[in-house]
Amino acid sequence: MAATPQFNEDLYKPLAELDPVVQNIIDKETWRQFTGLELIASENLTSRAVMEATGSILTNKYSEGQPGARYYGGNEWIDELEILTQQRALKAFNLDPAKWGVNVQPYSGSTANFAAYTALVDPQDRIMGLGLPDGGHLTHGFYTAKKKISASSIYFQSLPYGLDPSTQLIDYKFVHSQAQLFKPRLIICGASAYPRDWDYASLKKTCESQGAWLLADIAHTSGLVATGEQSSPFEYCDVVTTTTHKTLRGPRAGMIFFRKDLENAKDLERRVNEAVFPACQGGPHNNTIAGIATALLQAASPSFKTYAKQVIANAKAIADELVKHGYTLQTKGTDNHLILWDLRPNGLTGSKVEKVCDLVGITINKNAVSGDKSAQTPGGIRLGTSAITSRNLVESDARIVASFLHRAVQLTLALQKESGSKLVKDLVKVALDEKSEGSKGVKELRKDVGAFAMKWPLPGVDTANLKKPAGIDED
Ligand code: DSN
Numbered sequence: 001m002a003a004t005p006q007f008n009e010d011l012y013k014p015l016a017e018l019d020p021v022v023q024n025i026i027d028k029e030t031w032r033q034f035t036g037l038e039l040i041a042s043e044n045l046t047s048r049a050v051m052e053a054t055g056s057i058l059t060n061k062y063s064e065g066q067p068g069a070r071y072y073g074g075n076e077w078i079d080e081l082e083i084l085t086q087q088r089a090l091k092a093f094n095l096d097p098a099k100w101g102v103n104v105q106p107y108s109g110s111t112a113n114f115a116a117y118t119a120l121v122d123p124q125d126r127i128m129g130l131g132l133p134d135g136g137h138l139t140h141g142f143y144t145a146k147k148k149i150s151a152s153s154i155y156f157q158s159l160p161y162g163l164d165p166s167t168q169l170i171d172y173k174f175v176h177s178q179a180q181l182f183k184p185r186l187i188i189c190g191a192s193a194y195p196r197d198w199d200y201a202s203l204k205k206t207c208e209s210q211g212a213w214l215l216a217d218i219a220h221t222s223g224l225v226a227t228g229e230q231s232s233p234f235e236y237c238d239v240v241t242t243t244t245h246k247t248l249r250g251p252r253a254g255m256i257f258f259r260k261d262l263e264n265a266k267d268l269e270r271r272v273n274e275a276v277f278p279a280c281q282g283g284p285h286n287n288t289i290a291g292i293a294t295a296l297l298q299a300a301s302p303s304f305k306t307y308a309k310q311v312i313a314n315a316k317a318i319a320d321e322l323v324k325h326g327y328t329l330q331t332k333g334t335d336n337h338l339i340l341w342d343l344r345p346n347g348l349t350g351s352k353v354e355k356v357c358d359l360v361g362i363t364i365n366k367n368a369v370s371g372d373k374s375a376q377t378p379g380g381i382r383l384g385t386s387a388i389t390s391r392n393l394v395e396s397d398a399r400i401v402a403s404f405l406h407r408a409v410q411l412t413l414a415l416q417k418e419s420g421s422k423l424v425k426d427l428v429k430v431a432l433d434e435k436s437e438g439s440k441g442v443k444e445l446r447k448d449v450g451a452f453a454m455k456w457p458l459p460g461v462d463t464a465n466l467k468k469p470a471g472i473d474e475d
Contacts, residue, residue, distance in 0.1 A: 027469035034458045034466060035450045036361035037401060041338035041384025042192065042220065043363075044249045045391065046291070047298060048460035053290035054251045062283045066273060078286050085289050088296035089255055092226045095234060099261040101269050104253075104292055105276050105284040109219040109243035112254030112276075113139040113188075114151060116239050119258075119268070119275035120213045121185045123155050128179060129188035130170070131160030133368040135340070137192045137217065159184070168331045168370045170194070172202040179206045189233070190217030190241075193367050193382050195315075195334035200236040215239045219254075221336055223247030223386070226299050227308035230336060238262070239272070247311065247337055247386050249304075250295025253288045307389060311337045314385040317395040321402030327409075330369055330380070337384050342369040344379040348412055351424050353381050356412040359431055360445040361453065362404060391456035404449055411441045 004012060016023040038045070058081070064071040067079040082104060089102045106112035121127065129140025129152075136142070141158025142150045152158060159182045164171035179187065187207050189198055200216065207214040216233035222242040224230040233240050240257040244250035258272045259265065277284075298304055312335070319333045322341065330340035343353060350366030357364050369380035385393075388401060412427070415438040419426040430436045457463055 024469060024471060028471055030458070030461055030466070031469055031472055032361075034461065034463055035453050036363055037404070037449060037453050038387035039362060039364045039383045039385070039401070040387070041365075041382050042243075042246050043384070044246055044386040045459050046245065046249055046251060046295065049294050049298075050249075050251055050291040051460045053294050054287050056287050056290060058287040058290050059285070061286050063286060064277055064283045072283075081286065081290055081293060082284070085293040085296065088293055088300065089257070092296045092300045093232075093234065093257070094226075095257070097260075099259065100234065101258055101260050101272075103256045103258070103272055103276050104289055105281065106241075106254030106256060107281060107285060107288075108252065109137075109217070109241065109254045110139050111280055112241040112243070112256050113137075113217060115275040115280040116215055116241050116256050116272065117152060117156065117186065118279050119256075119271040120215065120239065121156065124157055125186070126157045126159065126182055126184040127152065127186045127188065128159050128161055128175070128182060128184045130191050130194070131162050133372050134160070134162040134370065135191040135193040135368075136160065136188075137190070137219070140188045140190075140217065156186075163370050165370060169196060170198070172199055172206075175203065176206045176209070179210055179212070183210055184212050185210075186213045186215060188215050188217060189237075190219065190221075192220060193338065193340055195329075195331055195336055195338050195340055197230050197335050198233070200231065200233045204236040213238045215241065217241045219243040220246050220338065223249060223299060223304070224308050224312065224336055227305040229305075229308045229312055238268070244292050244295060247308065248295060248299055249307075249386070249390065250299075251288045251291030253285070253292055255292070310394060311385050311389045313395055314389050314393060314398040315339055315383075317398040318383065318385065318402045318405070321399050322405065325402075325406050327406075337386050339383040340367060340369055340380055341383065342380045343409070344369070346409065346413065348409065348416070349424075350378045350381045352416065352427055353409055353412050355424055355428055356415065356431065356442070357381075357405075357408050359428075359442050360404075360408055360411075361449040362408060388456075390459060393456065400452060404445065404452070407441075407445050411438065411445060414438055414441060 062072045063075045063078045067082045085104045086102050090097050130136030132142040138150045139152050141152045143153035148154045161175045214237045216237045218225050219242050221230045224247050238259050243254050245252045258268050315334045315337050319339050328342040328345045354366045364381050366378050367380050367382035368378040372378050415427045415430050418438050419430040430438045431442050
């Protein structure tokens with residue numbers, strides 16, 4: 001082996017030696033994930049194998065184009081990888097390759113959605129999606145009275161639909177009547193914060209009445225759809241987008257499925273592929289595509305079906321416990337991996353509870369609940385069970401998690417009272433003040449959450465030998 005010249009020596013050093021600052025940040029984040037409870041509904045803990053694939057040498061390669069038709073040489077093995085990933089994607093969702101195709105190049109769910117819209121409709125065409133305050137995603141056409149927020153409302157005319165306020169379920173009749181007036185070219189279904197399943201058949205009828213495309217964004221539920229735990233959109237939709245890192249438990253990326261059995265099938269396939277590249281993206285991230293392939297192999301396994309069932313059972317167990325404590329859940333419970341908790345009846349905002357949960361090692365996010373006016377100070381929080389289920393928790397453990405959440409909410413109320421203020425920053429000041437009553441409660445709960453969380457493994461991490469890294473100052 002030829003000697004390494006000095007100008008290249010850095011290329012061969014491990015991260016910890018070359019860049020201890022970044023290594024320390026990774027170590028601190030590992031510690032946070034190990035010692036805390038991850039309840040963000042859009043997150044999960046991917047496998048060791050997926051992390052090995054995403055951290056691989058495949059990151060070096062450019063492969064703009066499609067397998068067999070690239071703009072760069074040297075893509076023999078990348079072609080094999082991308083074709084394998086496509087095959088596994090169709091298999092994981094039980095799709096016939098004669099009827100469905102898939103593009104596995106999108107960098108994320110947002111870019112997958114924008115590419116899908118680019119493929120299906122023209123600029124300034126009319127689209128309808130579930131409104132953000134009702135649980136929809138930003139990319140489904142969100143805007144406010146003052147501002148077009150998402151590119152999907154900047155480049156298209158968007159009319160959001162919403163929930164029936166009495167049931168907090170999608171009001172399909174209202175969607176239908178709105179569509180008769182608005183005449184959209186595309187209806188988007190799927191959500192970021194909706195605890196129930198979808199009636200794709202009803203939306204298909206609405207689309208047929210207008211000659212509109214039907215697109216399902218199953219980013220949140222794709223792992224549950226693949227395992228048959230949520231109904232499948234593939235029977236009714238023309239295009240289905242998803243992320244790969246939520247309930248599907250892969251690396252951070254997206255996919256677009258498109259029908260191949262329509263009259264203009266070839267055209268749709270070409271439009272989707274060209275919308276991804278060259279319209280919206282450059283070179284695919286091949287290391288990530290390898291991670292998707294591995295995650296899809298796992299998602300097609302019998303153990304993943306058991307995992308998906310457990311995700312839902314855990315969400316139901318937490319929901320039941322919270323209802324027993326007298327709390328208000330949107331739609332009174334859940335059928336999937338997430339829970340929307342309305343804190344307004346308790347006199348709290350989602351921001352306050354999110355902050356206190358952060359202080360005690362429970363990671364959640366504030367979320368709008370039905371009737372909320374502002375996404376900045378929403379009245380609820382969103383919880384999800386994908387990540388804790390990846391750490392092996394079952395229902396009896398999920399009930400303990402619910403008891404921590406109950407304590408966190410009661411603590412938030414006590415801190416609010418002690419601070420004598422409605423402002424989050426005043427509440428945090430009290431929580432961090434060594435002399436306050438509230439700070440004792442914070443410390444106690446942090447200790448209990450930490451002791452509980454550290455009993456569970458963290459995929460890809462040798463937790464038995466994990467040491468608290470420098471820069472973490474808690475006991
Ligand atoms: N940010 C994701 C979520 O939390 O639902 C979607 O992009």
